[in-house]
Amino acid sequence: MRIGDIIERKKRRRRLSDEEIRFVVERYVSGEIPDYQISALLMAVWFAGMDEAETTALTLAMADSGDRIDLSGVDGVPVDKHSTGGVADTTTLIVAPVVAACGGRMAKMSGRGLGHTGGTLDKLEAIPGMRVDLSAEEFVRTVNRCGLSIVGQTGNLVPADKKLYALRDVTATVDSAPLIASSIMSKKLASGASGIVLDVKWGSGAFIKTTEEATRIAHLMTAIGTRAGRTTVALVTDMNQPLGSGVGNALDVAEAISVLRGECSGDLLDVSTALARELLVIAGLYVDADSAEAAARRAIDSGEALARLAAMIEAQHGDPRVVDEVALLPRARRTVSVRSRSGGFVVAIDAERIGSAAQILGAGRARKDDPIDPAVGIVVKKRLGDPVDSGEELAVLHINEEGAAGEANERCAGAFVIGDSAPDPPALIVERVAP
């Protein structure tokens, strides 16, 4: 087998065999195949595609490239969720405690963020004392004790994805369905959960810009999960406006706590309970979706979900009092209103632009090693279809560095399009994809 022949075959739109795909992944991770041959292959895949079987073979070869987490010590069915990412998308901090409160076992490995805000780990670290670097044993023990644990990657998980992603990032080959699906699913498979629920987002704040593409990737990922022996379900959800209102790290934690206290209704709650419903069904705890969703809502109303979050925070060395007193979270020095320059209705929101405004304030990273400020960010005050007067507040900036405020305000204001009539509200959950 020779890499030159494999590139040639993919260029000619041929199917690659399992053996060819495994050869490529293994020799790339070992350093025998250089970057410049892999980047040519990645571009050929961008144009010629990969079918379900090829993408599954790629995913499995990637998952096998490093350690796999052993969750056999979890007493119950370990389940996991993944979101393709959006703005004010804090579902994990809501879904995980809800599932735990209903008897599920949520064992989640998360990443750090690149872009508009931090990842789930960065958000958790906004909680004083919180640790996300548990050992594999502590991780399993916390899942068994609290019903949930959210940690950073332990061990050498999917080195093939680290290497491939870094290369895709600089060769314009990120936006390829088989490469996206294999990147996500290889990490999910290596993380050891038996059931996986995927939240595939489309819209102005997602990297997937059409429902068709989102649905295609959702089908591809559920097919891969199923072929790999994991129960996998995907929801395609709307990301044409920030899902919640908090765009930051401490701000996101505060909003998740507020939802778990039963103080908020709306899209963030609705997507979270839908995801929790799917997780409870694939965990085998509920047979029908309606009773699973009812249980999820009860877990919030009863305060049990909030108690589970507090238990996890305590088990991971954080200060559990934050769930009752969000003022214990880091706070920015001052706030500034972003005001509308015209009156009417909010007809469109460029969610990515709001995210980039938050990044300018210091809530997210431009590069992997940039520091982030947990306190800063944006609280969005208007949603699609809301009436708005000229001069009315659209959002509030939480600021520590004065220098960034002007550009962030400008950018945030520019993200709202004000028109004459209210648009139809977008469908929140576009499709449920199950094998």
Next chain:
Amino acid sequence: MRIGDIIERKKRRRRLSDEEIRFVVERYVSGEIPDYQISALLMAVWFAGMDEAETTALTLAMADSGDRIDLSGVDGVPVDKHSTGGVADTTTLIVAPVVAACGGRMAKMSGRGLGHTGGTLDKLEAIPGMRVDLSAEEFVRTVNRCGLSIVGQTGNLVPADKKLYALRDVTATVDSAPLIASSIMSKKLASGASGIVLDVKWGSGAFIKTTEEATRIAHLMTAIGTRAGRTTVALVTDMNQPLGSGVGNALDVAEAISVLRGECSGDLLDVSTALARELLVIAGLYVDADSAEAAARRAIDSGEALARLAAMIEAQHGDPRVVDEVALLPRARRTVSVRSRSGGFVVAIDAERIGSAAQILGAGRARKDDPIDPAVGIVVKKRLGDPVDSGEELAVLHINEEGAAGEANERCAGAFVIGDSAPDPPALIVERVAP
């Protein structure tokens, strides 16, 4: 300007600007852009293509990446030819002396071969004492004195092509019309000739397998030459059988001498006089093609072309007596006949296969630094449409290493397809492409 954005644009099938293309070439040669980004771009070009203006910009940026040869010292219009390569394609050694004999100035820089036989330089070096490493001054002086000189590249000519070609070779991006055209034309432009005639070959012994592709590349190259201010004409010619009969290095030289002595008629002579005709016209020595071709044939009949070859050999320190006594060329230890296993007519010849048989005997290189044996090779005895009896000689192997004879014989015999009736002869010159 960022290379990531440029790759993205080409991936989206957008036109790249002259500035973007120059940025890529300059930064790649300087080492600022790494191989892995260029290979992704090359693959995007393979799929998305480049139009005439983009390909011209690429060619000019490549030509500007290193030294350019100054031929202003040539007294007359310096002209050059290039063949995309074939089997038993010895036209340069015939065309250059013919053009010189008719008053032309043939200033040709050639390369070494990779594949079935050596390049023109390797063939010339089969002549005892012959030197091809002249300085720029010696080169111009030889052209002025003899009317022709054929040398290796002097100076740092088109480093961009060296780097790009090496990368294309290992990333399955060789067979792209804009990349082929820019590679050839950048070297022609940097070599300084005012007029360029291209021999674009298609068929079983060429790397271009269809007339359509050959014609497309011919149009692209003449357009580039014209845009760059050089008179450029291309002939699309047949390479579905070896052009001449000698496939080797000394064997090729002997055949060229034989043609110049007026001892051979046939395709090699006809393509050579057609190329010479075009060169004489673009040099401004003849106005109409017919009288140019008649002059070319007269130069052979009169012996003047042969005298010019002898003069160049002497000027480049070789033994000019070879033109009268080809036995002075290296000779293989023994010859072996390749015989037909059946009778009928030659209906097809896999010319590439005959080339690879010659390579097995030692006539060509598999790798850049392999030595070649000037004496060995194959003399082909049958052409398309020839009748053949079972057991009759198809070709003769010239052998020094006994170990290679069996496989070469097998391969050479397998290159001839014998059928029941003679096929129509292929058109030798398919098209003439002029701007």
